[in-house]
Amino acid sequence: DGGITQSPKYLFRKEGQNVTLSCEQNLNHDAMYWYRQDPGQGLRLIYYSQIVNDFQKGDIAEGYSVSREKKESFPLTVTSAQKNPTAFYLCASHGTGRSSYEQYFGPGTRLTVT
Amino acid sequence: AQTVTQSQPEMSVQEAETVTLSCTYDTSESDYYLFWYKQPPSRQMILVIRQEAYKQQNATENRFSVNFQKAAKSFSLKISDSQLGDAAMYFCAYYNNDMRFGAGTRLTVKP
Numbered sequence: 001d002g003g004i005t006q007s008p009k010y011l012f013r014k015e016g017q018n019v020t021l022s023c024e025q026n027l028n029h030d031a032m033y034w035y036r037q038d039p040g041q042g043l044r045l046i047y048y049s050q051i052v053n054d055f056q057k058g059d060i061a062e063g064y065s066v067s068r069e070k071k072e073s074f075p076l077t078v079t080s081a082q083k084n085p086t087a088f089y090l091c092a093s094h095g096t097g098r099s100s101y102e103q104y105f106g107p108g109t110r111l112t113v114t
Numbered sequence: 115a116q117t118v119t120q121s122q123p124e125m126s127v128q129e130a131e132t133v134t135l136s137c138t139y140d141t142s143e144s145d146y147y148l149f150w151y152k153q154p155p156s157r158q159m160i161l162v163i164r165q166e167a168y169k170q171q172n173a174t175e176n177r178f179s180v181n182f183q184k185a186a187k188s189f190s191l192k193i194s195d196s197q198l199g200d201a202a203m204y205f206c207a208y209y210n211n212d213m214r215f216g217a218g219t220r221l222t223v224k225p
Contacts, residue, residue, distance in 0.1 A: 033213060037157075042120075042205060042217040058212070088157065092213070101147045101209045105159035 002027045006091050006106035013085075013113050021076045021109050023091035032074035033092045033103065036060060043090060049074055078111065085113045118208050120216035127196045128224050134181075135191045135219045137206030143167075146210040148182065148189045153203040153218070162204070165189065198223050 004025045013019045023032065031050050035043040045058030049068040063082025068074055074093075078085045088110050092103040117140045127133035139148070150162040165173045165182050173180050177197075181190045193200055201223045206216040 035215075040218075040220075043215040045212065045214070048212050056212070090159065092159070094213075102149055102161050102164050103159075103207075103213055108157050 004091060004093055004104055004106035006089075006109050009107065009109060011109055011111045013111070015113055016080045017113075018080060019078050019085075019111065019113075021078065021089055021091075021111065023074045023076065023106060024072055025074075025091075025093045025104070025106075026072060027093060027095070027104060028071070029093035029095045029104070030071070031094050031096065032068065034058075034064070034066065034074070034076045035090045035092065037088045037090060037108075046076065046089075078113075085111060087111060118206055118214050118216040120204075120206055120219050122219045123217070124220045124222070126222045126224060127193070127200075129196055129198060131196055132192060132194045133196055133221065135193075135204050135206075135221070137189045137191070137216055139187050139189065139206070139208045139214075141187065141208065141210065143210045146208060148180075149207040149209065150178070150180070150189075150191045151205045151207060151215075152200075153205065154201075159205075163191065193221075196223050198225060 007022045033048040034046040044060050046064050047066040049055035065077045090108045091106040094103045119138045146167045148165045152160045152162050163175045163178050177194045179192045203218045205218045208214045
């Protein structure tokens with residue numbers, strides 16, 4: 001079945017450590033996104049990529065980094081510079097063309113930094 | 115950046131009744147896409163309905179329909195015959211080059 005996978009579902013790190021969240025899709029989608037969701041709030045855009053080897057900052061990119069070396073993969077690194085990294089992180093993707101802009105979401109990763 | 119506003123943080127509806135969730139957005143573009151997503155307690159985002167801005171006809175998906183007012187930049191979601199399984203967070207989203215989400219409306223369905 002086609003879809004988006006995010007692993008792990010729960011992730012725990014000590015403050016000061018970098019951590020990388022995985023996002024893989026087998027939908028053959030060109031565009032991929034990372035969002036952060038805090039309790040009771042909406043989704044805030046961290047980074048997005050419309051094509052391999054290219055990505056753009058979203059509204060809250062500070063303290064995060066991404067890479068897009070393969071079409072299927074869009075890992076997100078939460079660096080020690082991110083002041084409040086504990087949150088729920090969602091990855092999404094979509095195709096291109098007029099009928100393809102709805103986003104498909106992964107199940108999310110809950111990151112806790114102590 | 116375009117903004118999406120959901121003015122109702124919480125809404126409540128009686129089972130089998132109808133409820134309307136509001137959404138407005140700000141854009142200078144004429145071609146864009148609008149979506150409503152549902153996020154149940156599992157936190158999996160589920161697409162409810164989509165609307166292309168160039169289409170005047172309001173989208174409908176079974177019990178879900180939208181009222182798209184392009185000039186007013188309004189995109190409300192109507193849920194008819196509400197069911198207990200409709201209880202969730204609902205997010206309005208706008209797409210033009212990237213996707214922007216509103217803050218969400220928490221819908222409670224009372225039996």
